[in-house]
Amino acid sequence: MPIEMPDGLPFSVDTWTAKSGRKRHHFLTHAHLDHLQGFVANSSHPVYATPITKRLTMLQFPQVKEELFVEVEVGETVLVRDLEGSFSVTVLDANHCPGAAMFFFEGEFGNILHTGDCRLSSECLKKLPIRYMAMKGSETRLDYLFLDCTFGRCPFFIPSKDSAIQQVISCIWKHPNAPVIHLACDYLGHEEILIQLNRTFGAKIFVDKIKFPQCFMSLSLTAPEILTEDPSSRFQVCEAFPRLGARAKAGIAEARTRVEPGSVFIRPSAMRYAIGEEDDCSGLERDDSGVWRVCFSTHSSREELEWALKLLRPRWVVSTTPVCLAAELDYVKNHCSLEALATGDGPIWRLLGRMAEQAVAAPLTLFGKARAVEEKRGGEEVDVGFSKGFNPGLRRLYRSMNVPVPRPLPSLSELLDGSRRSRSGL
Known part of the structure; x- marks a missing residue:
């Protein structure tokens, strides 16, 4: 089941809920039914999709009008005009099924790759934007990766x-x-x-x-x-x-x-x-x-996922398949941490900051809440990620990050303030 995009972004991908319906732009990666739940009730123009995905979707839902869609071809880059600033979208082959696409977004929010469902074989990786690959001496990084981790827990070799x-x-x-x-x-x-x-x-x-x-x-x-x-x-x-x-x-x-x-x-x-x-x-x-x-798979093996992550070097990874968390992948364990983000700056940090502000009731943030609960219980160890005592917004934030919550840590706002002070020399 696909996941909602963060509130700070103007677009949705593969989600058709009342919440995603409030987004101004919508993207459909492919025509499998699990990516079309709620489509008839909550889809709205424009829905960007490849021609094959559009045709297959209309076959399944004859009541849907063709005018709902904006066709995009694999290999094409389109400019999407938005009230908060235009952004570009490059359509990439997902190597999953006919018409399946990955979407690469670039804008003031940074750069984001959403894979939809994909099989990241070596041939598929060769078609990704080369400037974001792990080139020697390159400082360019992929900010945010929404990754299909369907077989992320499968330890077995999956043939090509x-x-x-x-x-x-x-x-x-x-x-x-x-x-x-x-x-x-x-x-x-x-x-x-x-x-x-x-x-x-x-x-x-x-x-x-x-x-x-x-x-x-x-x-x-x-x-x-x-x-x-x-x-x-x-x-x-x-x-x-x-x-x-x-x-x-x-x-x-x-x-x-x-x-x-x-x-x-x-x-x-x-x-x-x-x-x-x-x-x-x-x-x-x-x-x-x-x-x-x-064994024929249209999803990436764990080995392929790890190899792709080493090439793309994303700052943050979110699994689009919540049953298999991105946090279980070795690259994510070693390179994607809240501590690392706290020392950085840029669009990805601002996006995470907006997520925190929207999801957590003031004055407590994610880790502030954890610390308060710990103090209240006299230092007793608390399982922050699964506490039923937290408000729904807090739990949504935790799940969206797909990482174990370290303890004890300063609050998210304190980390942000500390990072700003260190850069300004205060």
Whole structure:
């Protein structure tokens, strides 16, 4: 579930709530439903999105008018005029699904990269703004990174997309007599697999446009030449949930009864491995129901996240997937701390200062509240981050920073005042 952008920013990304509706500009990274919750009720012009994302969104919500959107292309930089100062937005390929984009914002608020959902492979990283990479002697830094940390807790190696697709191809080659290849590729983001299978085997793929309208449209927009409306085609897209295993087991049993080669069922997905059901995602495997499992991920592995962070060197990182916190990543532990921010200056510090002022009731700030509670309890250790005694604004601030709260520390206002005094020589 995407998170709200800080109040000090004039735009929202992938959130469609009453609060985000009060923003003046809105950005949609891609057309997965978890990034469109509340879209019909709370979206307002302008919504910036790629043409494919716009088309897929309108397919899911026919009542939405085309005039709501402003189309932006990957690789394009647009200037957004705003009452508080214009800012630029560069659209970058997110390597996630058709139409998926990352947005790079530059303005008086500093520079911010919002990845949406992404797979930060080496090829994807090469397309990021080079001036913010870790070049020798470069002092330019990325201020704020909103990062997809979906698999940030997964300790296993996740193969590249190309490697996973080759495993699918290998599985099909090993079953030359299978009458039908059932591909559980109905999820937006699996199109790369289907395109490569068409190139390898020269066969068109049947996608039922009634059952899988989004898959059919995304392929119609990106690779219409691979589609067929012939339901007898050997390659067919099937649904992954809820009965793939039962369907595979029944089909294999029926083929054995008839003493015929059985159909092949292939499920490309990383979720089974990420949640710990399997601990080896390096190769092809067959589960108890007869489904061939391939670890295909449209999200970054932990290794890819760490590598990207070393290249981008952001001053502050926020996970867009709260279940997996950015604070668990090694780079964030070592380079993103409140103490480091307290000694710096610039747009990112001002933004965090505004967040604190809006979220915490005067006169106590985040750490002032923590210290007061600690004094009240006679020095007893207090779990600040999860105290139910704090007001909702304070808890929202803590969650938005995604970092353990150190204790004891001066209040946020004291840190800010101290930083100003040190720079002015007082």
